[in-house]
Amino acid sequence: MKPPERLIVALDVDTEEEALSLVDELRDVVGVFKIGMQLFDSAGPDIVRKITRAGGRVFVDLKFHDIPNTVSAAARIITRLGAYMFNVHVAGGREMMRQTAKATLEEAGCLGISPPRVLGVTVLTSISEQQLREDLKIQLGMEELVVEWALMARECGLSGVVASPHEIAAIREACGPGFLIVTPGVRPVWADKDDQQRITTPAQAIQLGADYIVIGRPILRGKNRREAAMRIIEELEASI
Numbered sequence: 367m368k369p370p371e372r373l374i375v376a377l378d379v380d381t382e383e384e385a386l387s388l389v390d391e392l393r394d395v396v397g398v399f400k401i402g403m404q405l406f407d408s409a410g411p412d413i414v415r416k417i418t419r420a421g422g423r424v425f426v427d428l429k430f431h432d433i434p435n436t437v438s439a440a441a442r443i444i445t446r447l448g449a450y451m452f453n454v455h456v457a458g459g460r461e462m463m464r465q466t467a468k469a470t471l472e473e474a475g476c477l478g479i480s481p482p483r484v485l486g487v488t489v490l491t492s493i494s495e496q497q498l499r500e501d502l503k504i505q506l507g508m509e510e511l512v513v514e515w516a517l518m519a520r521e522c523g524l525s526g527v528v529a530s531p532h533e534i535a536a537i538r539e540a541c542g543p544g545f546l547i548v549t550p551g552v553r554p555v556w557a558d559k560d561d562q563q564r565i566t567t568p569a570q571a572i573q574l575g576a577d578y579i580v581i582g583r584p585i586l587r588g589k590n591r592r593e594a595a596m597r598i599i600e601e602l603e604a605s606i
């Protein structure tokens with residue numbers, strides 16, 4: 367993959383108009399656009415089709431976490447919308463991941479389309495090692511937990527995981543080269559950390575072995591959003 371294809375821009379905006387204007391501005395320099403709950407809840411499912419029609423690949427980041435029947439039914443709907451990738455929480459369990467992977471393949475087969483990649487969300491990038499231990503009462507270390515969950519996601523037929531840059535190298539070693547690692551919590555040196563806890567720069571994330579990096583606010587907040595995206599892509603190009 368070329369550096370621009372590795373950049374996923376988080377369309378964390380309130381309206382369809384803002385999202386489509388961003389897609390228009392960035393589609394020739396960005397690989398994938400991510401729709402999270404903010405945009406999906408305001409614009410509705412049709413925004414996935416609209417962005418796909420406008421020439422962007424779409425990552426539907428709704429982080430499904432429910433019982434197997436509910437999530438696998440939602441996976442069929444997301445597949446019908448033409449998403450390029452979507453995600454579920456690994457913490458939803460093996461059966462949920464297995465049924466979701468199976469339903470996605472079946473639905474795509476019925477439609478005669480390429481199936482979306484199903485990713486497992488490991489531990490959110492806004493959670494620190496200390497919060498994991500003290501608030502969530504999880505006694506495994508962050509890296510060990512994330513690797514265990516990545517292996518479980520792979521065994522259940524998922525295409526990859528969403529994980530912080532801090533765990534990329536360990537996941538890559540445990541899960542091998544074909545397993546996708548999608549990494550939010552990425553901050554260029556010129557951007558604020560915001561609420562992200564486990565971060566690296568874009569260049570470091572790619573050097574550690576991420577397939578895709580996800581960036582929102584550092585691009586969305588810029589006066590010139592295209593220039594901000596280009597700066598990140600140049601950093602990726604220099605690092606590869």
Ligand SMILES: O=c1ccn([C@@H]2O[C@H](COP(=O)(O)O)[C@@H](O)[C@H]2O)c(=O)[nH]1
Nearest residue numbers: 376402489490491550551580581582583
């Ligand atoms: O662990 C996770 C999972 C998902 N995200 C999402 O990625 C973007 C990051 O946006 P920034 O503005 O670059 O922080 C956002 O949409 C999150 O919902 C994540 O950050 N961490």
